[in-house]
Amino acid sequence: MDQSSSRVVVITGAGSGLGRQMARRLLRDGHRVALAGRTASTLEEAADGSPNGLTVPTDVTSHSDVTSLFDRVGATWGRVDVLINNAGMFGRPGSVDQLNVDEWADMLAVNLTGPVLCAGEAMRRMKRQTPRGGRIINNGSLSAHTPRPMSAAYSVAKHGITGLTRSISLDGREFDISCTQIDIGNAATQMTARVAVEALQPDGSLRAEPTFDPAHVADAVSYLVGLPLDVSVPFLTMMANQMPFAGRG
Numbered sequence: 001m002d003q004s005s006s007r008v009v010v011i012t013g014a015g016s017g018l019g020r021q022m023a024r025r026l027l028r029d030g031h032r033v034a035l036a037g038r039t040a041s042t043l044e045e046a047a048d049g050s051p052n053g054l055t056v057p058t059d060v061t062s063h064s065d066v067t068s069l070f071d072r073v074g075a076t077w078g079r080v081d082v083l084i085n086n087a088g089m090f091g092r093p094g095s096v097d098q099l100n101v102d103e104w105a106d107m108l109a110v111n112l113t114g115p116v117l118c119a120g121e122a123m124r125r126m127k128r129q130t131p132r133g134g135r136i137i138n139n140g141s142l143s144a145h146t147p148r149p150m151s152a153a154y155s156v157a158k159h160g161i162t163g164l165t166r167s168i169s170l171d172g173r174e175f176d177i178s179c180t181q182i183d184i185g186n187a188a189t190q191m192t193a194r195v196a197v198e199a200l201q202p203d204g205s206l207r208a209e210p211t212f213d214p215a216h217v218a219d220a221v222s223y224l225v226g227l228p229l230d231v232s233v234p235f236l237t238m239m240a241n242q243m244p245f246a247g248r249g
């Protein structure tokens with residue numbers, strides 16, 4: 001891939017699961033990828049020695065960490081073309097009356113404040129760089145549409161991601177910035193390991209739910225990253241076909 005089609009990509013939560021798959025796929029595609037997350041060792045494993053990988057230990061809930069991440073990317077590659085807001089956590093199950101206030105704050109910080117801080121730093125740079133513009137990809141969830149039972153905090157945060165996606169799409173377009181939200185259901189990662197064994201259903205029963213290979217999400221992200229900036233894909237839903245979501249179960 002020549003320098004003109006090689007994008008500068010920042011991925012949060014790049015050390016594991018979906019983020020790791022995306023990072024490896026984009027590095028294989030020939031893009032320059034900054035891998036961010038809290039655990040340096042897993043970021044290094046994900047980068048797998050690629051000369052186009054830059055590992056930057058980052059807590060997305062810390063504004064100074066996030067600013068340092070984008071400063072480092074700017075100092076290394078001079079611009080940022082794509083941000084993938086992927087870091088997230090599911091947290092302890094519960095209905096809204098069962099929330100522990102501290103756990104709620106942590107959940108919101110990781111799943112919503114982090115993406116807002118990263119999008120803000122990315123957008124500021126995308127507006128002023130030459131050529132200007134860029135693409136922001138938010139990892140939402142089926143829970144941005146419909147909650148699982150006993151997942152109030154996660155579902156509230158992921159609904160917030162939808163507001164972030166819509167706001168970036170609207171406020172960014174005059175600056176050649178576009179935004180995609182990927183809403184995933186049951187990609188096989190650590191986060192869904194329990195769901196594949198038994199997941200609480202709205203009728204109170206437990207059932208093992210199907211999962212799918214997260215490599216397909218990485219393929220979709222590879223496609224999105226390669227698109228020119230005059231094309232926008234606002235929402236993309238990818239889910240295990242047999243999982244209970246469509247209709248009433």
Ligand SMILES: NC(=O)c1ccc[n+]([C@@H]2O[C@H](COP(=O)([O-])OP(=O)(O)OC[C@H]3O[C@@H](n4cnc5c(N)ncnc54)[C@H](OP(=O)(O)O)[C@@H]3O)[C@@H](O)[C@H]2O)c1
Pocket residue numbers: 012013014015016017018019036037038039042058059060061086087088089090110114139140141142183184185186187188189190191192
């Ligand atoms: N798997 C699915 O089917 C599915 C479905 C819907 C949505 N999603 C979304 O997809 C994203 C990735 O999930 P996954 O399934 O790949 O789970 P995962 O393997 O648990 O990945 C989560 C990543 O987020 C990072 N992270 C957590 N807190 C962070 C923080 N404060 N700062 C920076 N990084 C942080 C973790 O790394 P460190 O702990 O090292 O920081 C980890 O690499 C999440 O946003 C999740 O909500 C996944």
